[in-house]
Structures are given as C-alpha cells and as structure tokens.
Amino acid sequence: MSIESGRVVRVIRGIDAISDWSGRIACWLVLPLIFVMTWEIANRYLIKPTYWAFDLSYMLYGALFMLGAAYTLHRGSHIRTDFLYQKWPVKVQAWVDAFCYLVLFFPGIAIFFWLSVDWALLSWQRQEKAMASAWMPPLYPLKSVLPVALALLLLQGMAEFLKCVHAIRTGAWLTKQRSIEEALADELPSEGNTK
C-alpha cells in the first residue's frame, strides 16, 4: 500500500470511528423512550395521566432515528436495491457509487444541512415552543438534532466517497453493504473492527 492510500485509509477509519461513536451514544435513547411510555401508562391507570410523556416520546424517537443516520451509513445499511449492483465487478461498483455520491448525495444533503442550520437557529432565536401541547416544551432542542445529524451524515458521506476512491485504486472494498434481514441477523462486530 502506498503512503498516500495509507493516509486515505486513516482518514476513512477516523470518520468511521466518529460515526460509530455517534451511533453508540444515540442508541441509548431507546431506553428512556421505553420508560417514559411505560411510566405514562402506569400513571394513567394509577393516578392521572402525565402532561409531558407524549411530547417527550416523539422527541426521543425523532432524535433516535435522525442521529442514527450517519451510523447506519457507516454500517452500510441504508436501504438500496442491489440485485444488479451486486453482480458488477468491484471497480464498476466503486465508479458508480463515487458518481452517485457526487451527484445524488453531496448536493442534496449539503443543501438540506444548510437549510436546517438556519431553521434551527431561528427556532433558538424565537425560543419556539410546541403550542399544541399542554406542557408547551421548547422545540429548539429537537430542531437542533437535524443539523447535527446531517453534519455527521455529510462527514460519513465523505468517508464513503473515499472508500470508493480506495476501491477504484485497489479493486477491493473496505466495508460491505447490508439489507434489513442481514442487519437483524448478523452479530455486531467487536469494537473498533469495522471490516
């Protein structure tokens, strides 16, 4: 491996690690989601309904899946149709993917990110609250999730693009893609092992 491609691999590994950790942190949101809802049911039948459980539940759920976007890309699990793709040689796959990242991924996600930054900032400035709820919780924390998640996603997209470059050069993928059934079935790799 040349020095230059060694550097590329180091960058890829670095970004992969960031996305990996974003998933490993955000995934814990599922536990409070369970407890909040269970608490709500218990309270409703024993004492009286809470006024905050509903808002909290969608906030936890919304943050959970949005913040998982970069991690899921890093795991190669975003849903795709690979029945043609999988038959192509690695270099063709890599060229097609590289082209798609440049044309389909970066422009859309970059615009989306840029829009979401303004949108979240506006929400902070106005101290926006959820008016439909009795609790009227602030909405800006949930709105801030979007730019954060998209920034992580953009970063991971760069790593994926570099993986294409690497595959074009070496003829081999660093990581593989998965379907829903495969993601559910396979055991997770131990920490730090992204292969």
Place this chain on the structure above:
Amino acid sequence: MTPEIIGGWLLVALVASIFVGFPIAFTLIILGLGFGYWGFGDTVFHLLLFQTFATMKEQTLAQVPLFIFMGLLLERAGLMERLFLVMQKMFGGLNGSLYLSAMFVATLFGAASGIAGASVTLLGIMAARSMDRSKYDVRLSAGIITSGGTLGILIPPSVMLVVMGPVMGVPVTDLYAGALIPGVMLAAMYAAYALIRCYLNPSLGPALPPEERAASVSSTLIEFAKGMIPISVLLMCSLGAILGGVATPTEGAALGAFGSLTLVILYRRLTWPLLYNSVLKTIEVSCMILFLVAASNFFGGVFSRLGTPEVLSQALLSLELNKYVILLIIMAAIFLLAWPLEWVPIVLIFVPIVLPMVKQLGFDMTWFAILIAVNLQTAWLSPPVALSAYFLKGVAPQWQLSDIYMGMLQFMMIQLVGLALVMAFPQLVLWLPGVLYGK
C-alpha cells in the same frame, strides 16, 4: 412544461436511480429538491424541512424502534426454545408434530412482537436439528421454517403495518385488527398443509421415538403452562392492550419492550453485551426504515404537489377497466416489485402512486392495506431472491439450497391461495375491526 409532466420525469429519474443501487433515501432527497424547484420554486425548501420534521414528530412511528428492540430481546430470552421443547413432547406421538410445534411457536411470538418474533435464523437453529434427527422431509421442514419465520411481520403488531398506516391514512389499530385473522389463517393453512401431507405419507414426518415423548400428561401440562405464561403476558401487554383500547399502539409497543426487558432480567439472561448489542442494532434497523420514511414523505409531498398522481390515476381510470382487473394488475405489480425491492420502498413509493386511483375505485383502505401486506409476505418466500433461503442455509448447512427452494415454493403457493381468499372474502379483514371499533 406543465408540473404534471415534470412529475412524470421525476418518476422516470427515480426508477433509473433506484436500479443503479444507490441508497434510496438520498436519491429521493436530491430528486425531490431538483424537480420540486423546477416545478414550484423556493417552496420546495420549506417542504423539505416541514415534511422531515413532521416525520420526526409522528409519534405512532415510535413503535418502530420499540418493536425492533423488543424483538431482539425476545429472541435471546430463550422463551421460544422452552415452548418448542414442551410442544415437541406433548405432540410427539403425532406424525409431523415438529411442523405443528414450529408453526405454533412462530405464530405466538409473531403476535407478541412487531417484527418477525421467531426469525428464520432462530427458528432454523431451534427446529432444523430436531427435524433432521427425526428424519423429517427436508423440503417440508424448510418450507415450515421459512414461512413461519417470515409470517411474524404480517401478524400484528407489525412494523410494516405501522409504516403503512400513515401512507394509507388508516389508523394503525384498524390495520392490526384487520391483519389478525388473515395472519392466523395463513399460519393455520401452513400447519394444515404440512400435517395433511404427513397424514397421507407418514415418512415425511415420522412420529418421535417414545423416549422423546412426554413421560406423563400432568408434568407436560405443567411445563406447557410454564412455557405459555410469560409469552401470554407479553401478548396481553402489546397486542392485547392495543386491540383492547387500553393503550395506544405506541404505548403498547413500549409496554411490550418493557415486558421483554423484565423477562430477560427475570430469566437471568441480561448481560452488558446483550443489552449494548440490542440497543445498537435497534438504532441501525430503525434508522434504515425511518430515514427512508422521512425522505419518502418529502418526495411524496413534492410529487403530489406537482399533481402527477392525479393525472396518472385519471389516465388509468379512463381505460375503463373493471375495477377488480385494476386491482389484480396492482397486486401483480407489487408481487413483481417485491423481488428486487424491500418492502419499505414499495410501501412508501409505489403505494402512494396508485393510492388516488384505488380511492376513486371505492375500495376499502384497510382491506387494500392488508392485501398489500399479504402480497408482500409472498415475496419473502419466493426463491431465489428471498433472503430467507440463505439465512436458513446459514444455520442448516446440511440442507441443499435446491431443497430449501422447493420447500419455500410450496408455501408460496399456499400464500397465493391465502391472498386469493382475502381478495374474495373482504370480511376476513373487515370483520374484526368492525366488531372492535364499530365501523
């Protein structure tokens, strides 16, 4: 160029890029932005933020991570193996008893959890060795395991129905109630088919040797009760509470997840790696479904704003075909699309395109949704594209892939009969929601 035509080009671009194999969610976002800007300018940017945030606030979709987490824990709690062993002892004297036991366990766990409760992998690990040891027919065994292992996604509660609800504009509770009878009916058809074939030809599923049967009736009944109690409690927590109106679907899902967590702790199976792996897998699988839901909601917003679905449905309606012919064409298209595509893009992209037409034809939305769900279920049994075959091969390497295919094919045929029944008798779907919710 009129907006409707722009929408038509949008569809062409989408189909082309889907088949290139790039993640569909990203394609939807850029195509929606590009064609939306072309069609109606700046508004598209607001639409993107609005639709994404609407998805993030759609509380019923919180069922997706909850059910996935519950399913992952349930798999590892060891409840299924216990019940399977007891069933095996109880019915050991019967020809084909293992088929019956496997299907019973799969159905019960499917009804307790929102994803395939007993996945093909798990069912394969559990049942394949017993079936081999008892000299069961490989094809029939493979068919029972793959069909039982995929049936859980149809039997309510179901992540697929959760995603379908908002798309069709039908409450998820109606879909759950509607899917219950078709789901149980299919399970019964699978089991009946296997048992009848064993009755006609006992060598397909010989009775177990006496030492593997129950020693005494009373001890078996106690064992059976022990195996049934935890899963019955879970069933009451999730599906029971939802259908009974005690809890909203999301609360039911949370209750089920909480119950599974409690069970895993009670059975002393909870370890740090188990918990960590389960939450981590939950975020990955939830995100692959929900991120696509968000992107599709935006894409669907652009598409319908361009007015293309209306024009398409008008064009198809002007052909003046019989409405059942149109329904058959739609079902055939879904059946074929389900080969290359996963259920998520079909439900999120294809279904909204035909929806205005189906509405104009006056079909009941709940019934139509369940027809799609049953139809998609066949795709998981259609070799060689269905992944179930490879998962089974992975845990039962001694079985030939060709035998697994042949087994799946038989059960796919039963599935098609089931689909025809649900089409011919809408009451199979509509009766239960009518009784429960008085519609």
